[in-house]
Amino acid sequence: MTSAFLNGSPASADDLRALALTNYGHFTSMQVRHGAVQGRALHVQRLQEATLALFGTQLDGDGALQLAARALAGAGMRDASVRITVFSTQFDYRDPSRSVTPDVLVTLSPASSPDKPALRVKSYPFVRPLPQYKHVGTFPLFHYRRQALADGYDDALFVDPAGQVVEGSIWNLGLWDGQSVVWPEGPALRGTAERLLQAGLDRAGIPQRAARVGVPDLGAFRAGFACNASGLQPVVGVDAVAWGADIALMARLNAALDGVPWEPLA
Numbered sequence: 112m113t114s115a116f117l118n119g120s121p122a123s124a125d126d127l128r129a130l131a132l133t134n135y136g137h138f139t140s141m142q143v144r145h146g147a148v149q150g151r152a153l154h155v156q157r158l159q160e161a162t163l164a165l166f167g168t169q170l171d172g173d174g175a176l177q178l179a180a181r182a183l184a185g186a187g188m189r190d191a192s193v194r195i196t197v198f199s200t201q202f203d204y205r206d207p208s209r210s211v212t213p214d215v216l217v218t219l220s221p222a223s224s225p226d227k228p229a230l231r232v233k234s235y236p237f238v239r240p241l242p243q244y245k246h247v248g249t250f251p252l253f254h255y256r257r258q259a260l261a262d263g264y265d266d267a268l269f270v271d272p273a274g275q276v277v278e279g280s281i282w283n284l285g286l287w288d289g290q291s292v293v294w295p296e297g298p299a300l301r302g303t304a305e306r307l308l309q310a311g312l313d314r315a316g317i318p319q320r321a322a323r324v325g326v327p328d329l330g331a332f333r334a335g336f337a338c339n340a341s342g343l344q345p346v347v348g349v350d351a352v353a354w355g356a357d358i359a360l361m362a363r364l365n366a367a368l369d370g371v372p373w374e375p376l377a
Contacts, residue, residue, distance in 0.1 A: 116219075135199075141195075158195065192220045199211040228344065238271050267279065269299075275325055292318070295321075
């Protein structure tokens with residue numbers, strides 16, 4: 112069951128009309144445990160930067176996370192999947208440059224399970240528009256994910272016009288060459304979980320690097336994994352390339368991510 116709160120109060124269907132009809136805004140997603148979150152500053156930064164870019168106005172990012180904390184308290188939840196969406200009930204697509212006040216929508220749903228199945232993914236040529244922002248234009252992400260399922264796979268992996276792997280439908284891809292983690296470069300949303308894992312790998316002394324990775328290069332790697340706000344899961348194959356699940360690698364990655372401190376939402 113999902114609960115929704117707009118600017119600190121329970122949201123009605125009418126409150127969400129503008130978001131449903133114009134689909135203009137951005138969001139961040141996080142896992143909350145005991146009222147705390149990993150990478151709090153990254154979420155604040157993401158919310159503030161995207162609000163300035165999409166609406167030309169400032170957002171109190173700390174205040175947005177405080178609204179999420181109030182929503183959790185009001186719902187009697189300490190563990191949850193939390194999404195904070197910034198949009199505006201005043202936004203008019205006929206006059207998109209008009210100054211509007213941003214609204215903050217907090218949605219709560221059950222916490223994500225740490226046990227996630229391995230993924231076999233299929234590559235598709237696609238680069239999301241404005242990939243530097245986690246915006247609400249998610250239609251193509253879910254379209255290709257649906258297409259992958261119809262083609263007998265578990266999810267979609269996106270490839271840019273140069274044939275370089277960039278990201279999964281709603282996750283970042285990490286690759287393992289046997290000695291280091293390789294993060295594919297390219298036009299993609301750089302997730303908060305990816306950045307937290309990178310910091311954790313540095314602390315753990317696990318080598319990592321960013322590199323351009325073409326689809327034909329994937330066969331040279333020994334394993335892959337998906338990384339997003341809900342956690343990590345093995346990627347056991349892309350198209351005809353099969354890796355299998357590297358249990359030891361996943362244990363090392365999870366240990367690195369577990370070492371990231373949890374901070375109170377408010």
